[in-house]
Amino acid sequence: MYFQIMEQIKRRIMVGDWAEGQPIPSIRQLAVDLEVSVITVKRAYYELEREGVIVTQPGKGSAVASSPGLGARLREQELEQHLEQASRIASQLGIPTKQLLGRLREAGDRVAEKDKELI
Amino acid sequence: MTSSVIGQLIVKDWRLNGNLISILVGVGLLALVMAQYATGEAVRLFGSVWFFVSLGILATMLPTSAILNERKKQTLAFIMSLPVSPVQYAMAKGLSVAAMYLVPWVTLLASALIFIETRHALPLGVIPTLLIISMLPMVGFCLTSATVLVGESEGWLIAANIATNSSYWFIWYLITRIPGLKQHWSGPVAVWNAPVLMVLSAEIGLCALIVAIAFFFQSRKRDFIH
């Protein structure tokens, strides 16, 4: 469950809601805001700190890590994850990588079509 | 702090049961008026009996309303979540229920005595016996309340009610047979002789004994809610 909290926080950093170096709510405060257990948020913060996404100073609270380009890096990471997953599923289905590339191009075209419809 | 909790519990009981008491006091007073002012002998007799009966009914219904229902309607858990122990609860209950019975009992008895004194409806000699007989529902009330507090069920309440209500008349009969009582009924003066005082102390002593035994059993309970 802490995983979902981690994703939520990363997302906020990715879209720029929380800027690099910006203080974030304390563990207890976030738990109240999200209506979840303190231990879940604690675990999420712990893991995020291990990944270098946030930093916690005893007595001062937590903040987004002030490494430049963090938001962009997180977006990269997410893309990597999706790509790896696509690759894994393709191999399970027995689809060779070359075909996968073609399918990716087709998928890109479909997305462009759908986006046009929305506008 | 604890005494204030007990105090609040007593006030709470009064709020909840006030209606019942008022109604029965009203009925009792009405019965007294009937006994005094009605013209037919039968009606006057009916009034006298009703006076006694309303005390008896109060002795039955008050334990039901104030004690049994708290357990049946499951408000007991609410009360026990407050900072009070089972023994303190019994104390608060005992005090409130005793007060709630005493008020109407004293009111009705006093009204009866006033009627006798001022209107001379009955010879003054009847007063000691009247007191003795009025004490019977009081004893019955103590027994019923104690039984339902300790016994915790409707079954116990019914048993206690049957026992007390069916013994009133028999005990009344026994009392009239006590030498030193009956002969002074029609006298112009209230006679407080030895037999009278003995019977009265026996009744009061019985009440005290019942209360003591109830507390003993209550304090030994291990499970307050099952």
Place this chain on the structure above:
Amino acid sequence: MTDFAVELSGVSKKYRYFTLDDVHLQLPQGQIMGLIGANGAGKSTTIRILMGLVHQDAGEVRVLGHRMPAQQVAAKWDIGFASEDMRLYETMTLSWHMSFIRSIYPKWDATYAQLLLKRFGLHAEQKIKGLSHGQRVKAALLLVLARKPKLLVLDEPTTGLDPVARHEILRELTAAMADEGRSILFSSHNTQDVEQISDQITFIDRGRIIDSMDKETYLDRWRRLRLEVPLGVELRPLPGIVGVQRQGRLAVATSNAFVPDLAHAYESAGVHVQRIENMTLEEIFVANVEHNREEVEA
């Protein structure tokens, strides 16, 4: 002296048709514990013993440092209790109940009480008998929440409530935890609620505690492994696996002590691991109870 809001050691209680056996339970101060169990598992009995309403046959019970039931009066000054089988006085209004509680507890927060009335959608002047089930539960909760007690003991606070009411209650419970000095112990058979707000989870079944530990660690230990068993390969039991279900060549193995080596062990035995999934608390609950009952019967 005490870091625990609630501490049960070796608590036992014997009834005619049910026995609570050797219960150990610890809730650190400032945390929420969810007590999960099927109906009749012993949740209510445990809670009643905790509140001093029932005297245990054996074992020690300490709540906020007070021994129960001997020091129950002292303890109950700081405990807010609400249970499913508790009723308020039908003929009286919610407002009367609020005054009644306020007259006993000096720490009553009238402002917060008004806020709760609004948030819960309750009318103070309404008589209890006119309230729906959900409203009664919320009324009882209001009466304990507005006192801001150090410990909240709630027996099935969300049972039988619609999703909106449940959300209102969970929101207030988590909000209460903003204060580090407050703790909550609640019982439920709604695993979603427990999963969402608990710091500690305790599983109880047939009068015995099966598991009791912090939630995230617990969720992390359980996995569902989707396996493919090729012909001719034997599916041998591995340590840490508590259950296996087979459907032809496919199998689902449930583990309560997952480590990555477990997947490797399968692979090296020739069994192909298709997927490793996390489990919801509900799935864990069912798997745990089944596993535990098998063990007891064995």
